[in-house]
Amino acid sequence: MSDDRIEDSSTLKNRLTCCDLCPRQCRVDRVNGELGYCRTDGGFALASMCAHRGEEPVISGSHGICNIFFPHCNMQCIFCQNYQISDRLSRNNYRTDLDEILAQIEAILDSGARGVGFVSPSHFVVQMKTIIDSLIARNRREVFVYNSNGYDREEVIRALERDIDVYLPDLKYMDNRLAAEYSDTPDYVQYATAAVKEMFRQKSAEIVVDGDGYIQSGLVIRHLILPGHVQNSKKVLRFIAEELSNDVYISLMSQYYPTERVAGHPVLGRCLRPEEYDEVIDEFETLGFHRGFVQELSSSHHYRPDFLKDHPFED
Numbered sequence: 001m002s003d004d005r006i007e008d009s010s011t012l013k014n015r016l017t018c019c020d021l022c023p024r025q026c027r028v029d030r031v032n033g034e035l036g037y038c039r040t041d042g043g044f045a046l047a048s049m050c051a052h053r054g055e056e057p058v059i060s061g062s063h064g065i066c067n068i069f070f071p072h073c074n075m076q077c078i079f080c081q082n083y084q085i086s087d088r089l090s091r092n093n094y095r096t097d098l099d100e101i102l103a104q105i106e107a108i109l110d111s112g113a114r115g116v117g118f119v120s121p122s123h124f125v126v127q128m129k130t131i132i133d134s135l136i137a138r139n140r141r142e143v144f145v146y147n148s149n150g151y152d153r154e155e156v157i158r159a160l161e162r163d164i165d166v167y168l169p170d171l172k173y174m175d176n177r178l179a180a181e182y183s184d185t186p187d188y189v190q191y192a193t194a195a196v197k198e199m200f201r202q203k204s205a206e207i208v209v210d211g212d213g214y215i216q217s218g219l220v221i222r223h224l225i226l227p228g229h230v231q232n233s234k235k236v237l238r239f240i241a242e243e244l245s246n247d248v249y250i251s252l253m254s255q256y257y258p259t260e261r262v263a264g265h266p267v268l269g270r271c272l273r274p275e276e277y278d279e280v281i282d283e284f285e286t287l288g289f290h291r292g293f294v295q296e297l298s299s300s301h302h303y304r305p306d307f308l309k310d311h312p313f314e315d
Helices: 009-018 098-110 125-137 154-159 176-183 188-203 230-244 274-286 297-301
Strands: 044-046 048-052 065-069 094-096 116-119 144-147 215-224 249-253 292-294
Touching: 009 125, 044 098, 048 098, 065 098, 098 125, 116 125, 154 188, 176 188, 188 215, 188 230, 215 230, 230 274, 249 274
Parallel strands: 065 116, 116 144, 215 249, 249 292
Antiparallel strands: 044 094, 048 065
């Protein structure tokens, strides 16, 4: 696009008529019902909305964050723990309208949740920005969190600079072969690294927290360690240290477990081994990282969402 800064929701909406929001750049007319890779049109579709208390402590704390889960992810990871909603052919989503979405968000915020998180928003940037603008118009200037898989376009991230307070991207791969095999994204590395660099340009390595310890602004980079792929994880950490900063907040996740879709996979069909996790932690420390969050290895037994429930993270 000629202007990297998206000025308002009406301008942004025009991009849905020839959609190039995410790296797929399908250029279909989603406003008139054409479906690209993500199989979603130009309307509001949600997979779930809840007060989520399982994010990093500075994000969800004890009160939780109002997380909005969008369906039909623009990556199709064969091991995805949210596959019930992320699969682009999944029917576990519902159509709604803006007023209903705003009412649900405000109810969750009024119950004590801090901030609004948009999960898998890369292909729903138009709808996300409409929600943000509408909340602000209602005098609800919350902390807005962009929680993505990292498969984003740099120019779209640049255009969101005035809208997003906290970036919470995954950086999954530093190996396009793995990205192609496991996530159908053979160009993941170039797009994700460019997007994360832009997030870093906007927020730097510092985070701002309020008096209660909740994040107000900043960047936290997540990385899920996959069994059998320690070297990929170490390359991800080296990229961050060498291309960004070892002052960046990192969230190292050990919560991987094989869903039913990869239960028999020769590599991904098991949980992470202690020695694999220790090797990545050692690399984290060797590279001088000193800020962030490290999960207990046992977390793989606890983070098992069920999006067929009203609240996918609670019984």
